[in-house]
Amino acid sequence: METLQPTLKRGRDVWDRINMPEMEFHRRVEKIREEMKKENIDCLLLYGKGANEYGNPCYISNFAIKMPRGALAAIPLKGDITLIVDGFSRDQPAVKSVTWVDNIRSCRDVAQECLDLLKEQNLIPSTLGFAGLKELMPYPQFQSIINALGRCKIVDAQPIINKMRMVKSFREQDQIRRSSRIIQRAFDRVCSSPLSEMNERVLEATLDYIARMEGAEDIRILVARPMERGWTMRPAENRGISDGEDIITYVAVAFERYWSEGIRTFAAGPSHFKEKTSEDAAALYQKILRMIEPGVAVTQVCKDALGEIQKSPMEYLPQYGLGQSIGLSPRELPRIAMESQDHFIENMCFTLRLALKDKENVSLMTGDTILLSKSHRECLTR
Amino acid sequence: MPQENLKLERAVEAIGEKGLDGLIVYSNGTCDILGAKNLFYFAEFRPLGPHNAAVISKSGEAVLLVEPEWDAARAKRFSWIKDVRGTADFIKTMPDLMDEFKLTRKVGVVAYKEMTEGVYKCIGKKADTETADDVIAEMAYNKTEKEVAIAREAGRITDKGFEALLKHARVGITEYELLAEIEFDMRKAGADDIFNFMSSEKQNFAMHSPTDKRLSPGDIVIAEITAAFEGQFIQLCKTVVLGRPDPVLAEKYDMLLQAHDASLRVIKPGIPASQISRSMNKVISDAGYAKYCYPPYMRARGHGIGVGSIAPGAVIDDDTEGILKTGQALVVHPNQFLPETGYLACGETVLVTDTGMERLSKTENKLYTIEV
Numbered sequence: 001m002e003t004l005q006p007t008l009k010r011g012r013d014v015w016d017r018i019n020m021p022e023m024e025f026h027r028r029v030e031k032i033r034e035e036m037k038k039e040n041i042d043c044l045l046l047y048g049k050g051a052n053e054y055g056n057p058c059y060i061s062n063f064a065i066k067m068p069r070g071a072l073a074a075i076p077l078k079g080d081i082t083l084i085v086d087g088f089s090r091d092q093p094a095v096k097s098v099t100w101v102d103n104i105r106s107c108r109d110v111a112q113e114c115l116d117l118l119k120e121q122n123l124i125p126s127t128l129g130f131a132g133l134k135e136l137m138p139y140p141q142f143q144s145i146i147n148a149l150g151r152c153k154i155v156d157a158q159p160i161i162n163k164m165r166m167v168k169s170f171r172e173q174d175q176i177r178r179s180s181r182i183i184q185r186a187f188d189r190v191c192s193s194p195l196s197e198m199n200e201r202v203l204e205a206t207l208d209y210i211a212r213m214e215g216a217e218d219i220r221i222l223v224a225r226p227m228e229r230g231w232t233m234r235p236a237e238n239r240g241i242s243d244g245e246d247i248i249t250y251v252a253v254a255f256e257r258y259w260s261e262g263i264r265t266f267a268a269g270p271s272h273f274k275e276k277t278s279e280d281a282a283a284l285y286q287k288i289l290r291m292i293e294p295g296v297a298v299t300q301v302c303k304d305a306l307g308e309i310q311k312s313p314m315e316y317l318p319q320y321g322l323g324q325s326i327g328l329s330p331r332e333l334p335r336i337a338m339e340s341q342d343h344f345i346e347n348m349c350f351t352l353r354l355a356l357k358d359k360e361n362v363s364l365m366t367g368d369t370i371l372l373s374k375s376h377r378e379c380l381t382r
Numbered sequence: 383m384p385q386e387n388l389k390l391e392r393a394v395e396a397i398g399e400k401g402l403d404g405l406i407v408y409s410n411g412t413c414d415i416l417g418a419k420n421l422f423y424f425a426e427f428r429p430l431g432p433h434n435a436a437v438i439s440k441s442g443e444a445v446l447l448v449e450p451e452w453d454a455a456r457a458k459r460f461s462w463i464k465d466v467r468g469t470a471d472f473i474k475t476m477p478d479l480m481d482e483f484k485l486t487r488k489v490g491v492v493a494y495k496e497m498t499e500g501v502y503k504c505i506g507k508k509a510d511t512e513t514a515d516d517v518i519a520e521m522a523y524n525k526t527e528k529e530v531a532i533a534r535e536a537g538r539i540t541d542k543g544f545e546a547l548l549k550h551a552r553v554g555i556t557e558y559e560l561l562a563e564i565e566f567d568m569r570k571a572g573a574d575d576i577f578n579f580m581s582s583e584k585q586n587f588a589m590h591s592p593t594d595k596r597l598s599p600g601d602i603v604i605a606e607i608t609a610a611f612e613g614q615f616i617q618l619c620k621t622v623v624l625g626r627p628d629p630v631l632a633e634k635y636d637m638l639l640q641a642h643d644a645s646l647r648v649i650k651p652g653i654p655a656s657q658i659s660r661s662m663n664k665v666i667s668d669a670g671y672a673k674y675c676y677p678p679y680m681r682a683r684g685h686g687i688g689v690g691s692i693a694p695g696a697v698i699d700d701d702t703e704g705i706l707k708t709g710q711a712l713v714v715h716p717n718q719f720l721p722e723t724g725y726l727a728c729g730e731t732v733l734v735t736d737t738g739m740e741r742l743s744k745t746e747n748k749l750y751t752i753e754v
Contacts, residue, residue, distance in 0.1 A: 002453070003430060005411060005412050008578070008591075009591065010591065011591075012592055012594065089677075089678055090588045090681070093590075135500075140495055142499050209563075209565075215558065234453075319450070
C-alpha cells in the first residue's frame, strides 16, 4: 500500500553478515551473469531510488539508499561490480560498512557518473541491460544517458531482475520472518500495555518506538477510522481515540532491507487496544489464502476471490487492493490484481489484505505477510 | 488576504509574466531534504503517492490531482485547493486535465527533476514545457505569521529531541536505541517528520544512520536533530561527551562556538548569505585551521530550511550569492572536522528579522557533557 515516505530512513543501519552472508550476493551475481549471457548483455545497470524502490541495486550490493535519491549497480559480464551512490564522498565509510562491493563512487548525478564509468570501461558501444532506469530515474538524467548511448544496444533487463527477486532464498525468507516478528511485537504491545494517551499520534509513536527498539530500519504506519463516513487510510493525526471506537492500523516494517506488512482492526479500550475479529471475514480470508498455490495465475486468484466475496455476506472495498509481492520493497511485483500476467511461485513472499464491509455497514481490514512454499502457506505476521 | 489566496495570486502573476498557459507543480511523493518540496509548500498538503500535481490556469483555476485515488480525501482536508481529484492513473489523467484547462501551448513545470520519463512525456505531448521552480522558491522565502508560529513549534519539538538525547545517552545503549528514544519523544511532541543523524566515537568522521555501536565512556556523540511540524523543518547540531571532556576538545569546541556567534552577529536582511560563512571561517582560520574550512573537512556553513527541505535558501558557503530577507529561516552550523578532535557538530536554526535574527530553538549552544 502507498504510505508517506520518510525524508530519511532513520532506523538501525547495519549489515549482519550472519543473517545475510556475502556468499548470498555472489550467488546472485553469478545467476545474473548467466542471464546476461543468454541476452548477450555486456553490462547490466541496476537502478533504484528512494525509500521504497531501492531494491534493484540493493539486491546485488546490500546497500539501501537512506534518502530519496538514486543508486546504481553496474555489473559487467566480467570484472568488478561498481556501486554509484548519489551522495557525498564523506558518506563513503557508511556505505562501505553495509556492502561487499569495493568500487563505490559518490556523485550528485548518477547518470553522468554512470556514463563516465562506461567510458572508462570501454563499454560504449556495447549491449547494456537497463533495470529501473526508464521507470525510476529522473527524466533529465535518463535523457542524458539515452542521448549519450546512441551507439549502444539497450535491452530491458527489468524482467530478469523481477523474476529473480520474486523467488526468496532461505536467507531472504528469514529476513522477512524477522521483520514480520517486529510487526507482531508492535501489535502485541499496543494490545497488552496501556498507552500514555489514547491518541493517533501516541499510537503511531508507540508502534514506531517498539519497532525501532527491535532493530527496524524503516517503519510505515497508516490508520483509518472505519466508523467514520467516507473513511480512508491516512497518516496518524493529533486526534484522540475514544473507548469503543474502531481503528484500522497498517504497519510495514523493514529489517536489514527486507519488508513485511500487517494490518489489524482494533477496538479501542480505555487505555489499550483489542483486535476486532469477524468470523465471516476470517473465513473468507482463509478461503482466499487457500486458492493461492505455486503455478496458479494471479488473475485467476483475483477472479475466484472476488467471486467468493460476492457469495459471502461481506462487501469488498477495492481501493486498497488484495496485496502484492514483498521483499526489498514494500510493493514488489507482481501486484495481486486482475491485470497481472504473473503466476504465484514457490518461495514467494506476498501480502494478502482484505478490506470488507458487513451487513451492518461496519468496515474492517485485515492483512498479513505470507510465505508460499510448495505445499504450504505460512503466515509470518501472526 | 488569506495566504493561500496570495499563493494562487502570485502563481497567476508568474504565469502572466512568463507568457504561459498555466503552471504544473509536480511531486513524486518523496522528500529529499536537499530539494525544494514545491507541491507540499504550495498546496499545503504532503502527498504520499507516486504522482501528484497542482495545475493552475492563467485565469486562476486550480486543481490538485492526487494518486492514489483514496488519498484525495486527505488532500481535501489539508489543501486550500478546493478542486481535488483522485486518480488511479496520473499519466492517463493529466493530459485530459491539461485539455480542460487549455494548457496546450506552453506550460511552466515545477519540479521537472522529480519526473520520470512517463510523467514528463504525458505533459510534453500536450504542450511545450519550461521549468518554473523559481516561481515557488520566490514565494517560500518570506514566512507569514502562521508559518513563523509553525517554525517556532518545530523548534520546540527539536528542543524536546535534544532533551531526550541528554536523558537517554548512556554507556551501553546502542546508537539505534538512542535514536529510537529521541524520536519517540519527538513524535509524541508532535513531529510529523524527523531527519536525525548521529555518530558516537572517540573521534567522529561524519554523521550517519544509527548502527549497533554501543556508547562507551569518552565517546563524543554528535547529532543533527531535525523535526518537522506541519512540514516545516527546524534543525539543531550538537555535541555531547560521555564523561569529562578532554581539555583540547573543550578548547576546540569553544572556538566553534565563537565562530557560530560571529556568524549570528552578521545576520540581518540585505546582507549576502556568504557573509555568514566568511565570518565563521575567519574565526576558524585565525585559529590556524584555514585548510579545514573546505570539504571534505566540512560540507557547508549552513543552509536554508523550509517545508520538507533546506529550500528556500540552499547551501551557505563563501560563494553564496543570495541576499538574506526578513522572514527567512536558515540553519547556521560550523560543523567541522578538526585533526585533534574529529568531526564536531555545532549549530541551530534562526529566523531573519528586521533587525537581525531570532533563535528558533531554546537549547543552549555549548559543549554538553554527561557523567559516566
